[in-house]
Amino acid sequence: MTPFGDLDPDAFRSEAHRLVDWISGYLEGAERYPVLSRVRPGEIRRALPPAPPSRAEPLEAILADVERVIVPGLTHWNHPGFFAYFANSSPGPAVLAEALAAAFNANAMLWKTAPAATELELVVLDWLRQMLGLPAGLFGVIQDTASTSTLVALAAAREAVPGLDVRRRGLVGQARLRMYASDQAHSSVEKAGIVLGIGQEGLRTIPVDDEYRMQTAELARAIAEDRAAGFTPFAVTATVGTTSTTSIDPVPAIADVCAREGLWLHVDTAYAGSAAVVPELRWVLAGCERADSLVVNPHKWMFVPVDLSVLYTRRPEVVRRAFSVLPEYLKTAEDAAAPNLMDYGVSLGRRFRALKLWMVIRAFGAEGIAARLREHVRLAGLFRGLVEADPGFEIAAPSPLSVVCFRARFAGSSPEEQDRRNAEMMEAVNATGEAYLSHTKLKGRTVLRLAVGNLRTEERHVRRAWERIQGAAARR
Numbered sequence: 001m002t003p004f005g006d007l008d009p010d011a012f013r014s015e016a017h018r019l020v021d022w023i024s025g026y027l028e029g030a031e032r033y034p035v036l037s038r039v040r041p042g043e044i045r046r047a048l049p050p051a052p053p054s055r056a057e058p059l060e061a062i063l064a065d066v067e068r069v070i071v072p073g074l075t076h077w078n079h080p081g082f083f084a085y086f087a088n089s090s091p092g093p094a095v096l097a098e099a100l101a102a103a104f105n106a107n108a109m110l111w112k113t114a115p116a117a118t119e120l121e122l123v124v125l126d127w128l129r130q131m132l133g134l135p136a137g138l139f140g141v142i143q144d145t146a147s148t149s150t151l152v153a154l155a156a157a158r159e160a161v162p163g164l165d166v167r168r169r170g171l172v173g174q175a176r177l178r179m180y181a182s183d184q185a186h187s188s189v190e191k192a193g194i195v196l197g198i199g200q201e202g203l204r205t206i207p208v209d210d211e212y213r214m215q216t217a218e219l220a221r222a223i224a225e226d227r228a229a230g231f232t233p234f235a236v237t238a239t240v241g242t243t244s245t246t247s248i249d250p251v252p253a254i255a256d257v258c259a260r261e262g263l264w265l266h267v268d269t270a271y272a273g274s275a276a277v278v279p280e281l282r283w284v285l286a287g288c289e290r291a292d293s294l295v296v297n298p299h300k301w302m303f304v305p306v307d308l309s310v311l312y313t314r315r316p317e318v319v320r321r322a323f324s325v326l327p328e329y330l331k332t333a334e335d336a337a338a339p340n341l342m343d344y345g346v347s348l349g350r351r352f353r354a355l356k357l358w359m360v361i362r363a364f365g366a367e368g369i370a371a372r373l374r375e376h377v378r379l380a381g382l383f384r385g386l387v388e389a390d391p392g393f394e395i396a397a398p399s400p401l402s403v404v405c406f407r408a409r410f411a412g413s414s415p416e417e418q419d420r421r422n423a424e425m426m427e428a429v430n431a432t433g434e435a436y437l438s439h440t441k442l443k444g445r446t447v448l449r450l451a452v453g454n455l456r457t458e459e460r461h462v463r464r465a466w467e468r469i470q471g472a473a474a475r476r
């Protein structure tokens with residue numbers, strides 16, 4: 001123990017070496033664990049002391065409890081059988097980057113407080129922009145999650161409404177704002193509306209077509225109707241890769257509507273934007289060069305562990321106008337010469353997140369990332385083929401990328417009964433510990449999703465999941 005209470009350097013070194021060995025084994029052998037944790041609510045809590053220790057405990061004992069108490073309570077996102085939500089991964093370089101970031105403890109609020117973190121962020125986000133085929137001149141800033149990126153984007157959109165001056169006057173007693181997104185858009189759009197004082201009624205959802213894509217004609221009609229009713233339309237959120245089915249809104253047509261109506265276009269590509277790194281999938285971002293803002297999450301499908309979301313904007317000055325507040329104690333001599341990234345979001349303090357993105361991009365290379373995404377799309381296609389070949393199952397939506405929506409038919413059952421049996425089937429598959437699926441509702445019906453996105457997922461894992469699904473269906 002040092003006089004500061006910290007570990008002495010020798011103890012730190014030996015514990016760190018042991019821990020790195022453990023992490024290495026963990027990442028390599030995540031399959032050993034059931035992918036979905038088997039604990040019941042309250043179980044972990046009961047295994048932990050309710051009060052803090054008054055005396056220092058040895059690190060050895062603390063790490064032993066990680067294995068004894070914490071690990072069994074984890075749902076293993078690094079497990080290759082993780083097919084729920086959008087799978088992601090933490091490769092070695094990113095784990096080391098997180099350790100380094102903790103060691104540096106750099107707070108990238110101001111350029112001055114973290115010059116390298118600030119400038120690395122600018123550079124690596126310009127690399128990512130090039131990898132995605134987005135136009136030069138976009139300004140990128142890292143946020144924690146897509147929910148925050150979308151909040152920031154829509155705050156900028158609100159700031160851009162002429163004559164509103166919402167920054168100074170607030171919204172009370174002002175124009176009734178309206179924004180638009182398809183009925184398949186992520187819940188973070190609604191949440192941003194709640195936070196920004198637009199309200200749930202300020203978000204008008206636009207119906208989708210048979211392939212779950214926003215109907216642009218309906219969007220135009222809704223805007224006209226709202227203008228006639230005295231609302232002030234101000235923003236549209238298009239989704240490239242919706243959360244349920246990964247459907248892709250017609251961004252070029254939506255951009256036309258936004259241009260004509262003078263509305264801010266925000267594009268949510270949290271999951272699917274990464275696909276643009278693959279040359280033959282670059283079409284997913286068609287029209288996005290016209291967006292005022294766009295969010296993509298490297299922590300979803302680009303092998304960067306949570307959290308790291310990127311907000312790109314063509315109009316950084318508006319984002320800055322929405323968020324910049326400069327008290328005396330944050331003023332620096334470099335304010336005119338270098339950006340202070342605290343000006344482009346809600347939080348003041350900012351983690352050194354750029355490091356892990358930089359290390360992952362360098363360690364894989366753009367082609368290495370593309371090769372893995374291409375393989376995930378192939379695996380999803382393979383799974384879709386297996387489902388299509390089984391008359392007891394049906395495909396529930398197109399699968400343009402690495403997610404397949406499907407369900408068992410259970411012929412002869414009522415729709416409600418079919419929904420219930422599909423949900424039970426999913427629970428049975430998840431209980432095997434070999435695969436973890438999640439569900440959604442499409443047209444009111446329960447649908448299961450298999451999302452490929454983990455770095456370590458191989459064909460055998462997809463085939464094993466399918467065997468487990470078929471087995472669970474046969475027993476229902």
Ligand SMILES: *Cc1c(COP(=O)(O)O)cnc(C)c1O
Binds near residue numbers: 145146186188268297
């Ligand atoms: C996952 C997802 C989000 C939310 O992502 P967070 O980073 O968890 O906030 C937003 N939009 C879409 C389309 C998503 O798939």
